[in-house]
Amino acid sequence: MIKSQVGNGHGDFRCASWRWPWPKTLNDRMALSIFTLGGLFLMWYELILILPTYYSETSSTVIAHWVFMLVMSFQIYSNMFRLITTDTSIKTDNQPPILLSDDWRYCKTCQVKVPPRSHHCVICDVCILKRDHHCWFAGYCIGYKNHRYYFVMLIYMTITAIYCNLFNYQFVVTVKGELGVFNVISFFMPHFGYVFLLYDTYTFLITTLSSLGFLLLLIFLWLSQIQLMQVITGQTQHERKKKIIINNVGWKTNLLDILGPRWVLVWFLPWIHSPPPGDGFTISEKKI
Numbered sequence: 001m002i003k004s005q006v007g008n009g010h011g012d013f014r015c016a017s018w019r020w021p022w023p024k025t026l027n028d029r030m031a032l033s034i035f036t037l038g039g040l041f042l043m044w045y046e047l048i049l050i051l052p053t054y055y056s057e058t059s060s061t062v063i064a065h066w067v068f069m070l071v072m073s074f075q076i077y078s079n080m081f082r083l084i085t086t087d088t089s090i091k092t093d094n095q096p097p098i099l100l101s102d103d104w105r106y107c108k109t110c111q112v113k114v115p116p117r118s119h120h121c122v123i124c125d126v127c128i129l130k131r132d133h134h135c136w137f138a139g140y141c142i143g144y145k146n147h148r149y150y151f152v153m154l155i156y157m158t159i160t161a162i163y164c165n166l167f168n169y170q171f172v173v174t175v176k177g178e179l180g181v182f183n184v185i186s187f188f189m190p191h192f193g194y195v196f197l198l199y200d201t202y203t204f205l206i207t208t209l210s211s212l213g214f215l216l217l218l219i220f221l222w223l224s225q226i227q228l229m230q231v232i233t234g235q236t237q238h239e240r241k242k243k244i245i246i247n248n249v250g251w252k253t254n255l256l257d258i259l260g261p262r263w264v265l266v267w268f269l270p271w272i273h274s275p276p277p278g279d280g281f282t283i284s285e286k287k288i
């Protein structure tokens, strides 16, 4: 293992961790609003609309569904909050006084020298430390300091999507009838039956929501698979697309690089202190 000669012992390059969470662009503001309101709508849909159709009286099963949905919602919203309020950018006032290694690049936009694995985001308008990608729904980039929150949030969103699709199945069957050719067609084209007056507005809305729920499940599974592969191989999104593997030190160590030393506790509370190893400027390299 080779340690590049950057970062450590040359002063504190870490930027202040808090950032104002309001996204910079209109698109990102809309996406964050859809994420926030969509989650609240989902809770209402599952717990207030559908759950009473399964169980007419309060029971331990009903309470279990409430607890599950509330815990999932808490995990998703709190990790999103930590994600968007954690500054993972490279600020000019944190710029080291000298170029510490040959592999540092100069960002013309930020007019600072940036370490390896950092990239400029045109939406955030700043260089991001160990940049993974820009998340529309967060309105901010995923990088060295907030990758953990994104990873945990995404896994919880996928679990919730699986749960909701299974939980809703019997309800949708009750509204639309058993699986048949027409229901399959209307599942992919919810407007089909409504335009041709084959079902009413209520059925149209339930059909649309069940289609949307299944689509979201596929998207979350796809994103989770991408993240899992990247985390296991120690790659950022840029490195995966360019087929660059420079920091693969084994899947366990790669996982700890994202989740930090308290990798179990981070799944319970996003405020658990579990910083990723190093400072984001120092890169441990293992050429493969």
Ligand SMILES: [Zn+2]
Binding pocket: 107, 108, 109, 110, 111, 119, 120, 121, 125, 126, 127
């Ligand atoms: Zn930059």
Ligand SMILES: [Zn+2]
Binding pocket: 121, 122, 123, 124, 125, 133, 134, 135, 139, 140, 141
């Ligand atoms: Zn960005």
